[in-house]
Amino acid sequence: MSEASLSALAAQLASKQISSRELAQQYLGRIAALNPSINAFITVDAEKTLREAAAADALIAAGQAGPLTGVPIAHKDIFCTDGWLTTCGSKMLSNFVAPYDAHVIQRFKAAGMPSLGKTNMDEFAMGSSNETSHFGAVKNPWNPSYVPGGSSGGAAACVAARMAPAATGTDTGGSIRQPAALCGITGLKPTYGLVSRYGMIAFASSLDQAGPMAPSAEDCALLLNVMTGFDPNDSTSLEREKEDYTRDLDKPLNGLRVGLPREFFAEGLNSEVAAAVEAAVNELKKLGATTVEISLANSQLAIPVYYVLAPAEASSNLSRFDGVRYGYRAPEYGNLDDMYGKTRAQGFGAEVKRRIMIGAYVLSHGYYDAYYLQAQKIRRLIADDFNEAFKACDVILGPTAPGTAFKLGEKSDDPVEMYLNDLYTIPANLAGLPGMSLPCGFDAKGLPIGLQLVGNYFSEAKMLNVAHQYQRATDWHSRQPEGLK
Amino acid sequence: MSLTQDDVKRIARLARIEIDDVQAQATQAQLNTIFDLIATMQAVDTHGIAPMAHAQEVYQRLRDDTVTETDRHAAFQAIAPAVENGLYLVPKVIE
Numbered sequence: 001m002s003e004a005s006l007s008a009l010a011a012q013l014a015s016k017q018i019s020s021r022e023l024a025q026q027y028l029g030r031i032a033a034l035n036p037s038i039n040a041f042i043t044v045d046a047e048k049t050l051r052e053a054a055a056a057d058a059l060i061a062a063g064q065a066g067p068l069t070g071v072p073i074a075h076k077d078i079f080c081t082d083g084w085l086t087t088c089g090s091k092m093l094s095n096f097v098a099p100y101d102a103h104v105i106q107r108f109k110a111a112g113m114p115s116l117g118k119t120n121m122d123e124f125a126m127g128s129s130n131e132t133s134h135f136g137a138v139k140n141p142w143n144p145s146y147v148p149g150g151s152s153g154g155a156a157a158c159v160a161a162r163m164a165p166a167a168t169g170t171d172t173g174g175s176i177r178q179p180a181a182l183c184g185i186t187g188l189k190p191t192y193g194l195v196s197r198y199g200m201i202a203f204a205s206s207l208d209q210a211g212p213m214a215p216s217a218e219d220c221a222l223l224l225n226v227m228t229g230f231d232p233n234d235s236t237s238l239e240r241e242k243e244d245y246t247r248d249l250d251k252p253l254n255g256l257r258v259g260l261p262r263e264f265f266a267e268g269l270n271s272e273v274a275a276a277v278e279a280a281v282n283e284l285k286k287l288g289a290t291t292v293e294i295s296l297a298n299s300q301l302a303i304p305v306y307y308v309l310a311p312a313e314a315s316s317n318l319s320r321f322d323g324v325r326y327g328y329r330a331p332e333y334g335n336l337d338d339m340y341g342k343t344r345a346q347g348f349g350a351e352v353k354r355r356i357m358i359g360a361y362v363l364s365h366g367y368y369d370a371y372y373l374q375a376q377k378i379r380r381l382i383a384d385d386f387n388e389a390f391k392a393c394d395v396i397l398g399p400t401a402p403g404t405a406f407k408l409g410e411k412s413d414d415p416v417e418m419y420l421n422d423l424y425t426i427p428a429n430l431a432g433l434p435g436m437s438l439p440c441g442f443d444a445k446g447l448p449i450g451l452q453l454v455g456n457y458f459s460e461a462k463m464l465n466v467a468h469q470y471q472r473a474t475d476w477h478s479r480q481p482e483g484l485k
Numbered sequence: 486m487s488l489t490q491d492d493v494k495r496i497a498r499l500a501r502i503e504i505d506d507v508q509a510q511a512t513q514a515q516l517n518t519i520f521d522l523i524a525t526m527q528a529v530d531t532h533g534i535a536p537m538a539h540a541q542e543v544y545q546r547l548r549d550d551t552v553t554e555t556d557r558h559a560a561f562q563a564i565a566p567a568v569e570n571g572l573y574l575v576p577k578v579i580e
Contacts, residue, residue, distance in 0.1 A: 099560045192540040206539050235545055304526040307519060315500060322501070324573050329566035336576045341503035353502055354515060357493075360500040361516075371523065376536030378526055383537060416518050432540020 102199025120154030149179030174425025181450020259393030315359025
């Protein structure tokens with residue numbers, strides 16, 4: 001069961017070899033056995049899951065099943081889920097039972113996919129190691145002394161440990177791709193605007209985008225078919241024809257032009273990661289691809305630009321957490337101002353407070369032009385570099401992260417060291433481009449290595465084609481952590 | 486540039502986050518390392534470059550001026566810290 005792809009699970013459900021209820025029970029059993037040590041889930045509610053699975057079985061029996069009806073999925077705890085605790089990894093929302101469903105949740109419900117629970121994450125999606133969660137760090141299933149990456153670390157870990165066949169994630173600066181890389185799974189951040197942000201707790205609204213996380217590219221294509229689509233409740237949702245993201249999976253790669261940005265293979269890249277990525281390039285060449293060196297000269301500025309823009313947007317978005325309408329309120333306070341100050345001091349963790357303060361500062365009187373406006377201008381230069389690069393190539397390839405997973409606690413006291421983990425993933429968010437990570441090997445410690453693909457706007461089907469062909473020729477994506485099988 | 490303790494307290498005040506002297510000191514050191522990183526973008530010549538606020542050139546959609554929301558105040562207020570008679574309770578702000 002834990003070996004099965006989403007299409008294989010769907011086929012077993014359709015042919016009635018297994019019911020959705022039985023499938024959900026198997027995964028719930030695995031969660032009960034493994035989650036106490038991995039901590040990938042914040043909330044599990046077997047009763048709710050089994051009720052949703054029974055409804056899926058009814059759809060299948062009535063002949064009304066869609067392609068993934070009855071296949072269970074785990075949702076990042078950033079998506080508001082009606083009747084479920086929705087914490088965003090924060091003490092601030094530790095008592096928040098959402099009164100409505102996020103658009104993404106609505107879509108998975110409409111597809112008949114039962115929820116296995118809500119996955120752990122860095123607080124308000126701010127982190128690259130999952131150590132900022134109020135509910136404790138997630139452990140990497142490949143080695144529990146190491147981080148799973150973040151912020152969608154619970155999602156990546158639960159898929160890697162096969163506690164769920166798939167999961168949802170969100171990516172503001174790499175939060176789908178970096179944990180996918182560190183946990184040895186496949187994850188895709190779509191073009192900005194393809195997946196509705198309605199009901200997805202906001203961090204940096206001009207960068208946030210939800211996407212699928214699963215063992216393979218084929219799985220991600222099927223999930224993307226469910227997740228994408230216009231939503232009038234999100235003012236940045238794009239009105240586009242519905243696409244079938246599986247349509248190009250089987251196309252050969254003859255003539256594919258792969259762009260290799262020289263800045264992504266420069267100083268700071270771990271040599272084992274570099275070697276694995278270069279081996280993947282050679283594999284793609286065998287499949288008919290050609291390579292071309294490109295330059296993303298301004299990408300080195302992506303981190304400073306991001307750490308102005310994302311905190312600026314976060315300081316505005318997180319002003320809603322004031323202890324008045326929902327969530328945590330300090331137990332003791334004097335006047336209204338004191339209530340705000342104490343509620344926010346107690347309800348937010350250290351990293352979230354740091355970012356809110358950075359944002360408040362760069363937007364404050366006298367500093368706006370020097371920081372916020374300057375960062376927005378360089379954001380344009382970074383996006384222009386990609387536009388120029390895509391004249392010479394169909395897809396850009398490089399490492400997802402500069403190294404493999406690091407030890408719990410190793411970087412948690414040094415914010416800047418932590419930020420550098422997202423060096424290669426942030427540029428795609430700033431430009432709004434789709435990016436994905438897929439497994440391409442292991443280091444000497446047995447920790448997974450991730451390969452990143454960045455495509456042009458709306459080229460998800462092409463990226464999934466490249467990834468699927470690579471995964472047909474290799475087996476990195478089907479490897480599982482020893483001891484958890 | 487380097488933030489002083491007073492700067493940190495002023496920012497915390499702007500962000501409505503209570504902070505004591507010990508926390509302000511620790512925060513000052515961390516924010517300064519982050520601003521050192523951010524400062525590397527100051528050297529870039531961006532004269533004549535249009536700022537990019539968003540990844541997509543989209544415009545706000547208009548919708549028909551009709552009621553689309555139903556009254557769900559009971560569900561929304563059920564999760565509030567303090568409510569009375571359909572009103573959110575906060576400390577008194579007007580004497």
